[in-house]
Amino acid sequence: MRTHTSALYSAPWVLPITSPAIRNGAVAVKDGRIEAVGPVAEIRTEFGGRELIKCQGVLMPALVNAHIHLELSHLTAIRRPAAGQKMCDWIEDLIRARGNCKLTTEERERYRQQALQDQHRSGVILLADIGNEPYPSIPDLPDFPLVLHFREFLAPTILATEAAKTALEGLPDSVAATPHAPYSTSPELIRVLKKRARRLGQVISLHVAESASEIEFLRSTTGSFRDFLERRGAWDATFLPGGNDLDGTVMYLQQLGVLDSKTLCVHCVHITENEMYLLVEKDAHVCLCPGSNRFLRVGKAPVESMLRHGLLPGLGTDSIASNKTLDLWREMRIIREEYPEVDPGEILGMATLGGAAALQCEDDFGSLSPRRRAIFLELYSEEFDRIASGKELLDILTRKGRPQSVSWIGCR
Template sequence: MQVLNPGSGLWIIRLSARDLPLPFFKPSLYRAPKIILNENPVSAVSLFLAPWVVPISSPVIADGAVAIRDGRILAVGDASILQSQFAEARVDGCQGVLLPGLVNAHIHLELSAYNHTPRPTPDQSFCDWIRALLKLRQAGDISAHETVRSARQMLEQQRNAGTALLLDIGNNILAPPASMQTPVEINFLLELLGPDAKAEEQVLARIGSLPDVVSATAHAPYSTTAGIMKALKKRADRLGHIFSLHVAESVDEVALLRTGQGCFREFLEERGAWDGRFPRPGKKIQGVVEYLADLGLLDANLLCVHCVQVNEQEVQLLAEHGCKICLCPGSNRFLGVGVAPLERMLHHGLLPAIGTDSMASNESLDLWREMRILREDHPCVSPARILTMATLGGAQAMGRAQDFGTLAPGRMAGLLNVNSPALQRAQDAEQLIDILTGHGQPDKLCWISGNGNATV
């Protein structure tokens, strides 16, 4: 394992392709990408030309180019202009499209082996799904070795599907996955929870003993006391870590916080963890975001994941406090919890990120599929906006927009090159983005590394 920038507050683990269990890789699910190595000596300029360049932060360029030096993007623009500007550069021609790597802003790699968690039937609740998942986890049928192996396999799949950056949430720090030389970068958050006073005491003690290099976060308002959430948020703010929280995923969660009733109350009672803390005495709240606002947790360092059951006032609250949002449309569809009000979020100036969540609550963890589901769920939202969510939205949510999410001078040079017969037939930028967001993973996908010393 290589821990990078521990002082920066981000716990970044780089994994090595050679440490990944390739024999377990299923090519039927994900096509392995071809890797293009830029063997130019460091400090020399490389120029990659393509029929289409999609910078995200600026308009699509037909017959465009990206100039790279020392692992960073130097310039993005018209191919003929950059060729004359960098006349000495080594030139590589690509087919199809150049775009930034995708960002998966919510995943649980440690649940990759739980793809047999039953999908709730129409008469089952969100709590029934949690019961089923906990039963599987507590049965101990999946060994630690299998958990790590599945997590590594999933990571390889993420890389092969064009993901450059992941926000991974886990209850365990998995065996260190060794140094990575692929374009995938992981920001790992250790997730803690505790629903009652007894658990709170134990979790607060654990928080006090965590080394600063470990980023820690809370699970959800229904599973974690206000005291634990406040302590973890305070710690995250002090260390400059992201504070990610599952928020308003189901109507059952809203019901618990508002009335202290519903399936979550039954669930907590079953586990001997109900101590009557909802509804909060003297506090009349309408929703989960309002509850978080009341606790003073809303700010730009809070990443609210799901946000399905939020009303207009709550979206406004999130926007006013500059909170980050991550939508998980595939997981929401799998669990039947509803559709997040994306149009309202965009109307209030929010740019949500996209996450896949885990194999316990999704059919596959494929951001191309997530974009397609968003297109289906929100036909009035422009495809360009959805592609921006999958790239820049994720980078902003993770505080990494200086490196990821766009093709712009100064960004890291992990370029994604994709192609397919449909993309080749695109007549204009609009058609191109429509295909990129509506057709699933392109047939051909490869990474371009911009540093002569890097191996990918």
């Protein structure tokens, strides 16, 4: 990582995200923050006396992985559901694999650290990590991404809800707590968790509208999730049917009073136009996980509609238990493949600014703009030398996966 407290970085291309790509651009930094971004000639005039560091390729903001489960990093062999199988079948495989795991805590920790290192190598600066196991401390290494950890709670019965509330009382305020999903967490516990998060100024991040079965469950408490809870002896009267008028999970969360700017709805595969209006009205955030959705065969999120409504989702890899790899460059590529009408600039925006905003960190990360932290990426692939336009650059970055070289520039 290149580190200078005060410098100018120039490159053939600078991609601020919040404004169009700049050919022959430069970024001025001082004391760990970005001061200015623009054409190199202008920046050199303004900051003339400062050392100029010439970079290759492209300068752009670091990526934000807005949804991952690092504690599942050792579960690399969970099979993809066959066509026609339900998401619950995969959940049962996951529970079984976690229960049967013979690895020691240290061995599992090594998988987690490897996953973190790979996130760093791919250019991720910040990640939202969801887990329900006691969490070992993250080593404070400059090369690691910043980890926002969420302790996940689920409680499908009245008894489990009471136990979770007791556990929450013992949780330090510094630990963010979040519900798992509306089919696994009682409405009461979702409300309690949101109330705690509001008191502490924290985000809640929960799985929302991931499968069609979830919507059926919330409307009528029937279907594969009901069967699943009954099989596990975890069904009582704590979930009440929302009725056929219920659009889906987002509306359900609105009825619970938990939608606001610090509510991050992960997946949102099965949401309606009404619910998109609701998300915009409440300033709530969305994180897409297209690789996981493809792996689990749960459908495709209505990405074009979300963008038309003015929502800029973040992007997440989810865990290796439900994805082929944990690589945001691949997630961008999947969006290009599945939504050819979506502008590549918006896809890069999802992987940077969308995630930073969802995690309430856009003042630090997500764009190359003044006052953001001066830690960003220098990307290089041979084909960058032949790029003729900003449009072509955005096309390559979103269509080809991880560039040949991803290196860091920063003042951490």
